[in-house]
Amino acid sequence: MVTDLAKKYAAPVPRYTSYPTAPHFSPFTDKEQYGSWLQELDPAKPVSLYLHVPFCNQMCWYCGCHTKITKKYAPIAEYADALRAEIRTIVKALPTKMKVSHIHWGGGTPSILSADDFKSIMAMIDDHFEMLPDAEKAIEIDPRTADAPKIRALAEAGINRASLGVQDFNPVVQEAINRVQSFEMTADVVTALRANGIERINFDLMYGLPLQSVGDVIRTAELSHELKPDRVALFGYAHVPWMKTHMKMIQDEDLPGTDQRVQQAISAAEKLVELGYVQIGLDHFAAPDDEMAIAYKEKQLHRNFQGYTTDAADTLIGIGASSIGSLPQGYVQNVVPIGEYKKLVLNNGFAVAKGIAVSTDDKIRRDVIERLMCDLTVDLYEVLAKHGETPEFFAEEIARLRSFEQDGLIRVESGRVTVSEQGRYLVRTICAVFDTYLQNGAGKHSRAV
């Protein structure tokens, strides 16, 4: 049944980590406008920082992120200088020493930075921002490159949450994705993180990988549980070899079909729930006492470029090549090529290449999409009232939702849309009903399940 629906609604859809989504950002020619947006920020409100490090030691064939392979440290050292330069430029534009509630280091592999570079950038952030006492400082880690001194340095720099790329524990799948990482290696890194006081651990798992079976995802969930991560993300592999040529190393015939993908997603989810995790939205699981499970229960969960987040700040400042920032006025994205990024920021400029100012219409639709993605339910009339609009605003969307209702994916009752358990995996398709930009960029997104 769910498989039939997944096939029916197979059209590509965005992951809705923002609205409007990144393919709809346009060239941002007036870089100074970004400076004005930063200057206009409310000095009383905390901001979050996202720092992107686009380097890895080895390419994982499934990788959909902005990264570059390097075995040498020199390009990474130069990049660390560039990050410092960009931070200086941003700090100059801000109205005051801003409070920070969240820092997220993403990649690529941010833990590829040397202990000294990492600590110096974190110290610089500490100097130029006012860190809130309970600020979350998170980093994505590749367990294959996180040795004991590196982990100690992360802890000394204040890191208190680590996301580990795991994907699947079956060595056959690992070979097929060019990422061989034993259970023992992952276990050792988890032990070292906890021994150094980094208690909050997330695992990234994936389904839909080459040569992966339903048994593999269940086993991976069980093995993961032995290491007690507080959160587990379970991403469906997005195969876009026309955008990421290294994905051509994955043979089409090795990829699970829609039926198997659906079975894998559901089986892994059922196993994680059986093991005690709270299922959140499309692809997250959290231990009941984790902040994410609590935020979910209290309908305080948010969605940003890292996926689901407890971060409630309305400003996320992106730092680094390709990073995306979200400000009250709109979104901005830095240039992607590392060389271009370095040139711009080392000349004391901003590196913004694209962006979009958000209109009131965007904000209404963004609120609806965020609530649907996070809570799987939204009161459309409540959102409209908050923005001073009447129920007629969504008359067309409500009419279009009828076919989803007939298929049992949602219930619509006096303006409240509630996604059914069957509809959970198609929530992005339901969100797409509210997306007025989609007609122009549909081909750029990945499959719904």
Ligand SMILES: C[S@@+](CC[C@H](N)C(=O)[O-])C[C@H]1O[C@@H](n2cnc3c(N)ncnc32)[C@H](O)[C@@H]1O
């Ligand atoms: C931004 S990546 C960086 C993590 C880190 N470099 C590592 O892999 O160890 C974070 C996660 O995104 C997921 N991911 C990467 N490429 C993906 C793709 N094409 N489709 C779905 N998920 C993907 C993986 O689960 C990965 O661990």
